Amino acid sequence: MAYKTIDIDRQELVDATVEARRKGVGYKLGAKAQDINSIPGPGKSIDCSGWMRVLLRRAANTIIPDGSWLQREWCERQGFKRSTYDQNGAGLKDGRVRIAFIRPKGERAGHVWALWMGKTFESYYRNGPGNRAWDTKTLKDRCKDVYVLDMREIEEL
Numbered sequence: 001m002a003y004k005t006i007d008i009d010r011q012e013l014v015d016a017t018v019e020a021r022r023k024g025v026g027y028k029l030g031a032k033a034q035d036i037n038s039i040p041g042p043g044k045s046i047d048c049s050g051w052m053r054v055l056l057r058r059a060a061n062t063i064i065p066d067g068s069w070l071q072r073e074w075c076e077r078q079g080f081k082r083s084t085y086d087q088n089g090a091g092l093k094d095g096r097v098r099i100a101f102i103r104p105k106g107e108r109a110g111h112v113w114a115l116w117m118g119k120t121f122e123s124y125y126r127n128g129p130g131n132r133a134w135d136t137k138t139l140k141d142r143c144k145d146v147y148v149l150d151m152r153e154i155e156e157l
Contacts, residue, residue, distance in 0.1 A: 004079040008097045008150040012059035013114065013121050020046075020129035027128045032066065048112050051123035052099070055114060060149070068112040072101045072145050080147035090134045090146060093117045097150040102142045113139075115146075 019039050028045035036057045040046050046054070049068045056062045064071050076082075085100060095117070102111040113122030115134055123129045134140075 003081040003148070003151065005151045006056075006060045006062055006149055007152075008056075008060045010059070010095075010097065010116055013055060013097070013116060016055055016058050017121055017129050017131060020051075020123075025123075025128045027123050027125055036063070045128065046123050048123050051129050052112050052114065055121060068101055068110040069104055071099070071112055072103075072110070075099060075145075075147040075149075080149055081151070083146045083148055085140060085143040085146050090115050090139075090143070091118050095152060096148050099147050099149055100139070100143050101145040102139075103144045114149075 023042045025040050026045040029047050031045040031047050032050040033040050033046055033054050036053045049066055049071055052071060053064055056064050065074050098115040100113055100115055104110040113120045118134050119131045120134055
């Protein structure tokens with residue numbers, strides 16, 4: 001079966017995250033970038049789905065919908081390969097870029113983040129845009145949906 005794939009500049013994932021940290025961009029539920037072509041300015045905030053829009057616009061020249069659940073539905077409609085969040089998915093250091101989702105629970109929003117080489121690229125509570133290990137308890141226990149965005153296998157930058 002042929003899966004949809006997009007070409008992602010992995011160095012841009014890293015560079016955008018470093019730039020956001022340098023600018024002091026924070027996290028706030030519902031906060032979006034005024035312009036998805038650029039990192040928000042100093043003292044601004046952005047939520048997880050807003051950050052995914054900025055990251056994928058910059059790293060893949062791709063525009064995705066806003067809202068984590070709409071982004072999950074977009075991945076499904078696009079035909080990206082679905083995988084799991086265990087050793088066969090998120091933690092692999094195979095060079096492939098993945099996107100993962102925690103489904104909404106009741107009135108609570110879901111969460112979205114990108115994965116590459118065993119690290120997350122996300123905007124999350126108390127941190128804003130940044131990275132952490134893929135296997136934090138919350139992410140491992142609650143992740144329900146993972147899609148492989150870029151199927152290329154390349155060496156770590």
